[in-house]
Amino acid sequence: MIQVIRERHETPESVARRLCLAGGTNRYGEANYRAVWGWNRLGWIGGKFEDRDGRGDLIREVVELRWEPKYPQLNRWHVERWVPAEAYGSPRAWCAQTMECAGGRSVAALGPYPERGEYEHCFTLQGSRGEFVQLTPTIAEHVARAIEWARGRNPAAQRAKLYEREAREERAYEEWAFEVMDDGTPAFGGVPMVAVG
C-alpha cells in the first residue's frame, strides 16, 4: 500500500500572475502576494524540541534548528503577503527577541534575520466549515484585492467597525434570548384576531 505522507503542489503560473497584477511587486521585483501550498511552505523553527510518539509520550529532547511546515493547515492553499525587513525591527532587536537558550546552546527560534523581508500569512483558502477549496486565479485575485482594500481603510474606522460587530453580536444575543423566552407565547402575543372589512 502506498501511503502519501507529504503532498506537494507548485503554485499555478496563472494564479501567480493574477496575484502579481492585483498586488504589484515589492522593491526586489517580487510579487507582493503569493499563494503557497501548506506542505510546500517551510520556515525555521529553533529551540528545544520534545519529540513524542503517537501516544504523546516523550521520546527525546533535542536542541536544534529545523526547517518545518510554517502553517498548521498543511493540505490547504495559503495566500501570503510580503512584509519588508524593517517590520521585523533591527537585526539586533530580532536577535534579542528570538534567541532562545536551551541545553547550554543559543538558537535563533525563528532562524536568521529576514533581511529581504518575509512572506506572512494572510488567508487560508478553505470553505466556511473548513473544507478544501481549490485555488483558482479568480479567487486569488479576489483575496489579494480584499486585503489591499482592507489595508486602505482608516484605522479609526476599522476600530469602530470592530466595536460595532461586538455590539451587533450583543444585540443578536438579546433578540435570540427574548425569542427563546417567548416561544411559548401564543401567536400575536395572545391578542384576539379581529376580522377586517
Place this chain on the structure above:
Amino acid sequence: MPAQANANVIALQLEKVRDKVPLLYERDDILLTMIQQRGDIEKVSSRNMRLPLQVNPGGKAGSYNADGGDLGRGSGTIYDVAQVSPIFFRFAIEITKLVEYATTGRERAVENSTKREVANGMKQFRAFLDKLIQTAGNGVLGTISSFATTTWTMATPPGAALVYVGQTLQVYDSTLTTNRGTCNVVAADPISPTQTITVDANPGGLTNGDVIVHDGLSGAQPTSLFGIKYHQNNATTGTWLNLNRATYPVQLQTPRVNAGNAALTPANVRLAINKVRKALGINHLSKLIAYMAVEQEHAWENLGITVSQIIKEGGGGGSNDLDLLFTGRKTMSGIPIKSSVNADQTRVDFLDLSHWGRAVLKDIDFYEVNGNTVFPIYGASGGLAASYIFYFDTAFQVWSDSPRSGAFIDTLARPAGY
C-alpha cells in the same frame, strides 16, 4: 386565607421558563461556554475533583554491552494529581411591585416582564462569569491606579473592562490581605483611554494600588474562578490546581512571549505558536484558537496582512460566491481568531480548548428552597416590601489538564486610540 399576591404566582411563571435557562446559559459564544462540560468526567461532588496528570515519562534508554554487560535498571511513568473544587456563584434578580403595576395586560404582562428579567439576568450572569474567566483565579477585576473622590482610574490591563454598572465590588489592598469594604458601581468607561469607574462611596482607607474583587469573596487571598491567567501562566512558584509549581517548573509552565510593551508583530505570533509546536509536536496546532481583546485584533489588522471583517460588510467588491470565503474566518498565522471585549487588552492567548473543561457541581438553575424559587422581600418594619427576589446559581470550576498545550504573548502595546 390571604389574598393571592403576585409573589405567590411568580413561581409558576418562573417554572414556565425554567427549562430555557440552561439554553440561555450554554450558548456557545463566549469563552466560558466554549469550554465544555466534559462528558468523560463525572459530575463532581463537594469533594475535590481529581485530574491524574502524567508529569514525567518512564523508562531508561541507552546502549549496553551485550558481552555480559549490565543492562541497568528501569523506571516507570510518574503521575501526579491535580485537584479542583467548584465555586458557587449566584445572580440575584429583584423585581418591584411597580413592574407589575406599570405593565398592562395583567398576568400576561407580568409573565412577559418576568421572562424579560430572566433573559436580561442570564445575559448579565454569563457576562459576569466570562469576565471572571479572564482573571488569575483570585477574583481580582481591576487595580486602582489613582482616584479622585469616587471616580477611580483603573490600571490597564484590564482597565474598567471587567465591571458593570450596578455591580457590588469589594476593595482589597494590593496584597489581597485587607478587605477595605464594599461599594457599588454607578458608572464604568471601559472604552476611553482613561478607563475609569465611578462608585457610590469609597471604602475607608482606599489607597492607590488597591484591587477590586467581586462580591461574595472573603478572607485573605480569596479563591475564585480559575481563569486564563491562572492556567496560562509561566510562573514557577505558587500552586496550580493544588500542585506546587516549583515541583514541576517545566511541566506546568505555559510558553510565554514577552512583547516588551511593543506592538504586535508577526514574529511574536510565530514565536508563540512555535513554542507550542516544539513542546507538543510540529503538527499539533489543529485545535488552537487565538484568543484576544478587540484591541489586539485591531493591532493585527493594522499590520495589513489579514482580511478584515469590514470586507464582508461591503468593501470587497460586492457580494458574490467568493464572499463565502470571508464569513468571519479571520486568522492569525492560520490560527482562527476569537476576540472578546472582556479579554486582556495586552495579551494574545493561544488556547487548545480540548484540554480545558468545567467541573460542575450544580448546573445553572433557579435557586430553590423546598420547591420555592421566588422569595419575598421584607421591609424594615418586618412587613412585606413591595418586591420579590429570585436567584440563578451554579457551582463549577474551570480546569486544564495540559498547561503546556497553549502559549501566550503578553505586555503588548495597545494600538493608538485605546
